[in-house]
Amino acid sequence: MRLAHRLLMATPASIGSKSSLSEALALLPPLQLYRRILRVHRRLDPEMRVLGDSYVKKEFRAHRTAENPLHIIGFLTEWQLYAQKLEGDNWTGDKLDEAKLNKMSDQQIGQLFELMQAIRNEGQGEGDGEKQ
Incomplete structure (x- = not known):
């Protein structure tokens, strides 16, 4: 840069x-x-x-x-x-602006999806730990 x-x-x-x-x-x-x-x-x-x-x-x-x-x-x-x-x-709780989402490439959307999955998996891992 x-x-x-x-x-x-x-x-x-x-x-x-x-x-x-x-x-x-x-x-x-x-x-x-x-x-x-x-x-x-x-x-x-x-x-x-x-x-x-x-x-x-x-x-x-x-x-x-x-x-x-x-x-x-x-x-x-x-x-x-x-x-x-x-x-x-x-x-x-903040949502992604639809205009920004529409400007993203397929690769960026894929990265965003991977990040979302990682965050959800992290949240599920915490919930699993509490149940044990």
Whole structure:
């Protein structure tokens, strides 16, 4: 994610993207954002933290060599919104925006499905442990 400093400070509105953000959002550099997300994950249950940390590490590693500025801005914007939701504790029960879902590729939808299964399996594992 090699970006010029001005791209990191760009807001979605300034690059022509229609976003659900009500106000301008200065993006954090990738490493700072990565660290912020891992810090926020400390609030989660241990099982969910392990799942979340491994997913974040995998995604940031996969996008390390991205060169398209719009993809990078979109990636950083979504992860920053994720971090803000976790910090504000208003993320539980939140549904995925249908417009974002429609823009996803088949591979992204597959990843989302795998993540959903992992979360459900984690929840079932907790329920099984209580019954014993």
